[in-house]
Amino acid sequence: MDERVRRRARVDGIVQGVGFRPFVHSLATRFGLSGHVGNDVHGVFLEVEGEPAAVECFLDSLTEKSPPLAVIESMAVEELSAQGGDSFEIVVSDAAGTRETLVPADSATCADCLHEMSDPADRRFGYPFINCTNCGPRFTIVRDIPYDRPLTTMAAFAMCARCESEYHDPADRRFHAQPVCCPNCGPRLRLRDADGLPLAGDPLTGVVAALGRGEVAAIKGLGGYHLAVDATHQDATATLRKRKHREDKPFAIMVADVDRARSLCVVDETEQALLTSPRRPIVLLRTRPDTALAAAVAPGNHELGVMLPYTPLHQLLLRRFGAPIVLTSGNVSDEPIAYSDDDALARLSGIADVFLSHDRAIHLRTDDSVVRAFRGRERLVRRSRGYVPQPVTLAWDFPRQVLACGAELKNTFCVTKQHHAVVSHHIGDLENHETLTAFTDGIEHFRRLFEVDPRIVAHDLHPEYLSTKYALDRDGVELVGVQHHHAHIAACLADSAESGPVIGVAFDGLGYGTDGTLWGGEFLLADLVDFRRLAHLEPVPMPGASTAIRQPWRMAVAHLLSAYGQHPQEDLDLLRRNEQQWPTVAEMATRGINAPLTSSAGRLFDAAAAILGMRNTVTFEGQAAIELEQAADRDEPASYPVAVTGGAEPLRVQGADLIRAVTEDLRAGATPAVISARFHNGVADMISEVCTSLREATGVSTVALSGGVFQNVLLLERATARLEARGFRVLLHARVPANDGGISLGQAVIAGARDRIAR
Structure with missing residues (x-):
């Protein structure tokens, strides 16, 4: 006994429902240790006893080699007196107390399950609901706590003897995998037509045939229904746009593997890691020229949202179909995604020709997540499936x-x-x-x-x-x-595990200000408690209020009036395109009739895009600014200067300088690509200049960038580089989006x- 030591450990985090106890059991057995492991309301508790070196190696391996879905937040270890014993056991869970453990997120099918699904000799060969402790549905099937099968939507499926044996075997990969099932006892696919009537034959074969005919299929995923078509079929993608009332916003696509993604887009190492991660988000990638995709997939867009299959069903579908498919949320634009079978049939019957569904219920609808890579790191655009509820x-x-x-x-x-x-x-x-x-x-x-x-x-x-x-x-x-905007900056601080103070640059579409105006181009001195508005873009009217968001040319009128006064801009195509409404809109702006003031940076980008003829009206949020960014010549070095006025807080940043420069360059014959680049460079320079001035006044040298405008990668890169060149430490979002999702x-x-x- 003198040569043995005993340690007790408490492990907190996402450590239940992810195979942590069988992992501990296997690890302890390998090191020849005795003791036990169990779950309680706080997480996982364990005791191990054996030779000192073996115990230390065991404790190191707990964090270094933990299961794929486990997230260890903390591990507290204490010494105990050796007690003897020669076995290691998984003990009964202790359910007493207030539950503090965390529910795992849904996870893409693991390599082991994919291997079994592809093996004709395996009993789960070709089974579209295969899963284990390392993968499968979690968050979307949980009805209540604790996370046990009776409180998930898998309660409707009684395990067969073989599945139950796996479920209770600590040495098995499916030990306490709540969704465990097989073709004998688990969910089944079904295929229905647009009227809800069952279609004969194998459901997967039927939906592949429907996609091949150019039809629209509604497919039940982890968190809801998707609408799918052949992404290389122009008529099919155009039909989907028309039926879904989605005029321009790009569709996401699903491809079978990374090689297929590379054939369509440029994929770097970070992007490949994101595509293949267990979270399986939609990854925004740069599109290659002359791909085989239909033009209607992402009209006029240089980026494409791409994801890999994340359920066994998607894996089987893509293997059989071969070509990439559009996979977009199962809804009519602006509605939430359909997730129950009856709701999907009622809401999507006018869009989909066939419905591929199954009898495993989804408890909570959850859209796909959207990410991009920036400077070798993941940046979230939409945080949902695969990330929540971590x-x-x-x-x-x-x-x-x-x-x-x-x-x-x-x-x-x-x-x-x-x-x-x-x-x-x-x-x-x-x-x-x-x-x-x-x-x-x-x-x-x-x-x-x-x-x-x-x-x-x-x-x-x-x-x-x-x-x-x-x-x-x-x-x-x-x-x-x-x-x-204080919330934007506080989210960036929390995202970066900091409390401030920082110079917060919050650029977005708009938000309600403390003075009753609509803010959106803000420089704040902020911490987690309070803020001061140090500077902002010079406010301009929004003629027609929310209508000006949908019609960027109205913001162009307001900004041109701010830049030039009452003189009409007869030589601008913008005026000729809107000459009938121009006088009315100009009067609204001048007299402040239904024209609230806004300092919005997003509306400034809209105005520049409208002046350049890129977008008179928009069909989705941010469309004008996205097109302005994508038009920019990345090699153009010049920028437009911006003045800052006012001696007292808050300073006023003259967006009118940018609008005048855009207009004069356009009159002089400069291309939209060059003008857009100079506009972006000018905004980046302005951010750097204003922050430098504010550092001199406050002594704060850390800047936090937040707000939807900083989803613009060109602006984000150039603003960050300029700030860093001036010695600032720059905080960016990573765990939550920079937009209003954070x-x-x-x-x-x-x-x-x-x-x-x-x-």
């Missing part, structure tokens, strides 16, 4: 639990517990009853799933946001209003920081 782990605790309701567009909500901020899946734009229902249902699900009862509810200051109205209707809670995290950490101070 929390953002913070360096501080929340004294009281917080619910943050997020923004109106790209809505997410966030709940907090101890040092975790759990940001929800992508809800969407809260513009209709269906999306609002998805928002409220999602909040109630998270409250049950994570056993939270928020005492503080944080919300945006805009009184007309549906998320704000939801917050104001809560009884018995403390309400915390958070300014939109607002709820910012609201939550601000509310939590203010609560800590109050105590």
